Amino acid sequence: MTTLFINIKLLVNVRNDSKLLRGSDLQNLPCIENAFLLIEDHVIADFGFMHQIPPSYLKIPATFEVTGKMILPSWCDSHTHLVFAGSREKEFIDKIKGLTYAEIAAKGGGILNSAKKLNVTSEEDLFIQSYKRLQEVIKLGTGAIEIKSGYGLSVEGELKMLRVIQRLKSTTRIPIKSTFLGAHAIPSEFLENREEYIQLIIEEMLPRIGQEKLADYIDVFCEKGFFSTEDTQKLCKAGEQYGLKPKIHANQLSASGAVQVGVKMNAVSVDHLEVMDEEATKALSNASTIGTLLPTAAFFLRMPYQPARELINSGCAIALASDFNPGSSPSGNMNFVVALSCIQMRMLPEEAINAATINGAFAMEVQNIAGSITKGKLANLILTQEIPSLDYIPYSFGHHLIEKVMLAGDWVN
Numbered sequence: 001m002t003t004l005f006i007n008i009k010l011l012v013n014v015r016n017d018s019k020l021l022r023g024s025d026l027q028n029l030p031c032i033e034n035a036f037l038l039i040e041d042h043v044i045a046d047f048g049f050m051h052q053i054p055p056s057y058l059k060i061p062a063t064f065e066v067t068g069k070m071i072l073p074s075w076c077d078s079h080t081h082l083v084f085a086g087s088r089e090k091e092f093i094d095k096i097k098g099l100t101y102a103e104i105a106a107k108g109g110g111i112l113n114s115a116k117k118l119n120v121t122s123e124e125d126l127f128i129q130s131y132k133r134l135q136e137v138i139k140l141g142t143g144a145i146e147i148k149s150g151y152g153l154s155v156e157g158e159l160k161m162l163r164v165i166q167r168l169k170s171t172t173r174i175p176i177k178s179t180f181l182g183a184h185a186i187p188s189e190f191l192e193n194r195e196e197y198i199q200l201i202i203e204e205m206l207p208r209i210g211q212e213k214l215a216d217y218i219d220v221f222c223e224k225g226f227f228s229t230e231d232t233q234k235l236c237k238a239g240e241q242y243g244l245k246p247k248i249h250a251n252q253l254s255a256s257g258a259v260q261v262g263v264k265m266n267a268v269s270v271d272h273l274e275v276m277d278e279e280a281t282k283a284l285s286n287a288s289t290i291g292t293l294l295p296t297a298a299f300f301l302r303m304p305y306q307p308a309r310e311l312i313n314s315g316c317a318i319a320l321a322s323d324f325n326p327g328s329s330p331s332g333n334m335n336f337v338v339a340l341s342c343i344q345m346r347m348l349p350e351e352a353i354n355a356a357t358i359n360g361a362f363a364m365e366v367q368n369i370a371g372s373i374t375k376g377k378l379a380n381l382i383l384t385q386e387i388p389s390l391d392y393i394p395y396s397f398g399h400h401l402i403e404k405v406m407l408a409g410d411w412v413n
């Protein structure tokens with residue numbers, strides 16, 4: 001199947017090769033004005049200026065004339081908890097009434113509440129709920145995604161979640177990476193003996209996950225009241241034995257040393273980063289580990305936003321992701337993530353788009369197939385409506401500016 005786009009107002013994030021962007025490089029968003037784009041056999045085959053289009057292309061039957069519209073690579077959402085059961089809007093009301101995230105967790109709410117729901121939900125039902133959410137975010141322009149377990153917190157619950165992610169991988173066209181987050185919270189029955197739960201993860205969950213090849217990464221919620229930096233190192237080392245690289249929940253509620261541990265463990269990414277101190281920023285600025293910012297979690301929990309400018313000015317490689325989950329970010333809308341990053345974290349539109357595409361791709365190691373308009377990459381694309389400029393995308397937050405979305409060269413809507 002061959003598809004041609006002509007008269008594209010702006011073809012965004014056009015690159016010959018893929019490089020992780022850090023510091024001031026994030027501002028460089030290469031684009032072609034008045035462009036063509038050729039898709040062949042699911043991948044990007046060619047692109048360039050309209051005035052240089054090879055005449056033979058103009059005979060292609062599936063030609064779309066898109067004057068006034070832009071084409072972007074799909075969003076790469078490298079941090080989600082999209083597989084969950086039910087919802088937690090009652091806690092939302094508790095938050096409105098003034099309870100903190102930590103107070104809700106201490107009351108048996110939070111992650112443990114989702115775990116309770118998940119463990120009484122069948123694998124089939126969980127798949128149906130998750131599949132629906134995945135279709136929704138695809139229509140919102142997400143074209144590659146990472147999904148975590150972590151609401152099972154029991155051997156069977158965690159395996160159930162990871163099997164659902166595996167089924168999503170095999171039944172949809174979107175590239176999916178799977179992360180084992182057994183260390184998301186200590187289940188209530190282990191509260192008096194947390195070591196025993198850590199042993200359960202290491203001795204029972206990980207071997208099963210390794211055997212069934214159910215995960216690509218291991219994650220730990222490294223935070224006071226959850227898992228310590230020592231626990232995190234121990235769990236990451238155990239994960240390494242099964243080929244799982246770390247992607248860590250770090251510095252969400254406190255500067256706990258989680259970022260430094262992630263960097264030391266060669267984590268692919270350290271995610272959240274609401275509460276950074278000098279040492280954490282310094283560790284990240286010299287590292288290949290990506291700092292993934294989750295501004296919608298800060299927004300929803302009324303927490304200070306991640307210090308994006310400081311991180312960029314320190315030379316860090318940063319990505320943006322949605323953290324889609326029922327407790328701290330019940331939205332997987334990457335368009336809002338990008339807008340919020342510009343509005344509240346003072347990221348420039350170019351920086352936010354790079355962080356949500358190419359750097360997001362690196363943060364889940366799909367940079368060879370997604371994240372930019374590059375020959376040979378999957379044709380996972382966003383076609384906008386007619387818009388006046390690129391800056392208009394984050395500026396007009398909350399508007400639905402996407403006309404159509406393509407995954408591997410096929411329209412999904």
Ligand SMILES: N=CN[C@@H](CCC(=O)O)C(=O)O
Nearest residue numbers: 110111221297323325327328
């Ligand atoms: N912080 C840890 N995990 C999730 C929240 C999970 C929940 O509240 O259910 C997060 O990334 O924000």
Ligand SMILES: [Zn+2]
Nearest residue numbers: 079081249323
């Ligand atoms: Zn998360």
